[in-house]
Amino acid sequence: MVVARRKLTDNKKTTRARPAKGRILDAAERLFAQHGFYGVSVRDITDAAGVDVALVSYHFGGKRELFTAVFQRRAELLNAERLEMLEGVRRAALPGVPTLEAIVNAFSYPLLERSARGGPGWKSYFALVAQVNNSPEWGPVLMTQHFDPLVERFIAVMREALPTCPAQEIYWGYQFLTGALTLTFAETGRIDKLSGGLCKSSDLDSVHERLAPFVAAGFRALCASREAAKPGGP
Amino acid sequence: MVVARRKLTDNKKTTRARPAKGRILDAAERLFAQHGFYGVSVRDITDAAGVDVALVSYHFGGKRELFTAVFQRRAELLNAERLEMLEGVRRAALPGVPTLEAIVNAFSYPLLERSARGGPGWKSYFALVAQVNNSPEWGPVLMTQHFDPLVERFIAVMREALPTCPAQEIYWGYQFLTGALTLTFAETGRIDKLSGGLCKSSDLDSVHERLAPFVAAGFRALCASREAAKPGGP
């Protein structure tokens, strides 16, 4: 990415609102989400943050470490919230099991809610996750490292709710769910053009209303067709 | 991307199997799919192709044009095949309408089949599409330009098959479908680890068996819930 580099001979010692480390993280989050890891230079980031180039190496060790720091920053908070909601719907359904819709919502709602009303930083973060999730270079490392513990718990609850369903079906259903969810976070505006303005990528409330019914029905269909395929069916 | 650059003082004038232009396209396809546009240098590509650096500018005009050429190359063939299959299932169902499963299959099967058994070039191509589709920088331009005409036809047939369903539901359903499909193409291997080897990202036949039932059920659920929400329902 090449842009006119802002002159900053001014505002050098003026009272800076926030410390440099956070400013760098914010700028990196936004730019990495737009152009990817290699599409952004360290100078792009530090210029946008209004700090010196050397501070990236000083605070984070290097560009690569900055990238993972950006990815980590919001992951724990997010997963804690999702886990809490997941266990909440599980407890609320005892001694039975929660509906598939409730489980999917526990998985997706905290993300959609933050992306919709958490501010531009969160919006950028999820766009970054969307790119990472679909990247063979970064996906296996970063997604597995930061999200798999929660995903395993999610799948375990899903299996409780579908006790007769083969495990593979749950995993494939999860893959379809996360694919649909991450493309939503990318907010490329493609659906806006396709629908002639009828739908808007940024309308995450509409997604929230529709994702759980869509995915839950998909799970049921998956399990039903596989159970029917088993020998000795009903 | 930084790798040791191969010395090629040899094999300069030896009989070269295929012309340079195609070799460049193949190498670019593979490397762009792995690391993205900015993650690969022109020299990475030409070294992998065994040709001179200057040939990229000579044959394509520049790196950017090479990228779009890679993206274009297989798009028309693909869309022609999908359109033919789509119209085929439509005709076969006359005077009625095709099942949702058949429509989804016409949309996804040609892609899955090529990715599974079309050779490494096709596999790379779909991994590239997965990244582009989730990129705010490239997605709106490339996906819209090369795939939207087919998508519009696909959605039109979908609406014929669901005549009472509001248009928005079809568009959202399409977004979920394409998200699930493109993440599948990324083949990041994440589901392999999650499932402990039970599922394999590369097993596109399993995806083919499951995607249509999953998505068709999702569409039906979407339309049903929206019709029920209409005033004066049954």
Added chain:
DNA sequence: CCGGCTATTCAACAGTCGTTGAATTCATTA
């Protein structure tokens, strides 16, 4: 053998890349 054309090679350009070491500033404590 010639001229013309395309394809390829080579060398080099100006600019950008990530990183670093030394110098400087800042806030806090002794």
Added chain:
DNA sequence: TAATGAATTCAACGACTGTTGAATAGCCGG
């Protein structure tokens, strides 16, 4: 106030970036 250690600035390094113009090789019809 002096000292300390962290935070920031500055200048620069060697390597790599995409692109280009001139030179060369190969081929085909005359």
